[in-house]
Amino acid sequence: MPELPEVETIRRDLAPTLVGRRFVSVELLWPGIVRQPTAEELERRLPGQTIAEVARRGKYLLFRLESGETLLAHLKMSGSLVLRDTAEAASPYLRAVLTLDDGRRLGFYDPRKFGRLWLVADENEVVGKLGPEPLEPEFTPQELYTRLLRHGTPIKALLCDQNFLAGIGNIYADEALFYAGIHPLRLAREMQPWEADRLHCAIRISLERALANRGTTFSRYRDAYGEPGRHWEALLVPRRPGAPCTRCGTSIQRIRLRGRGTYFCPDCQG
DNA sequence: CTTATTCCCTGATTGC
């Protein structure tokens, strides 16, 4: 479950080695990984293209190419992108290998086959509808408050909606709401201005703390070197029902919201 | 326009 901090960690790992490099070949061990165009067309069009920039939008990684086209990758639940200078160890989960002109290889591993690749002329075809980037200056408490009022849905569901705010998923939505002291089922349009301020701050701090620890690994997430992140131990909300709240010791509750496990402290987030 | 539900996929976990 790579979310913004995990994808940004991978981006920072990849950018210095990939910018200026050229793709020389594409090997699709599971062609279903290509969402757009067809697998055959991506195999034909990507080789020979040089990487101008490695960017991120929400949970998407963007490899902007000198041609103006963009290669996009989404890791979804269980994907990882690992850079090596030798051939990959045999793995049943290796779905694609992108080889670069310096001999390095970018392996896309994904046990659950949810992850996808796109090669498009206009990246907005894929990421155009995403909400604001929470760490960018355009995301302000005032803007958050105004937009919260337009929704009659539980705040947790809204935080996970990529068209409302890009990059937050199940874990960091729970973290931010805990930090802000807001119950996950509170309706967005009932939020008070000061609560939107606290939430805005809480979102940023939750993401920045995780980024400083190179992301949260609790099962599969790996950085571009194949290493786990260190943030699992530093999460404010233990993701086990009945575990003591890190702030007050009360038993952490688990509910199901939109099919997602939601953890919160009934005392701190009353 | 909004919000809610189903489905994809497979390793891990739970239940009998």
Next chain:
DNA sequence: TGCAATCAGGGAATAA
């Protein structure tokens, strides 16, 4: 112990 059923979840597609 073993095997089947259930769980986990990001987001597209679909329904309302």
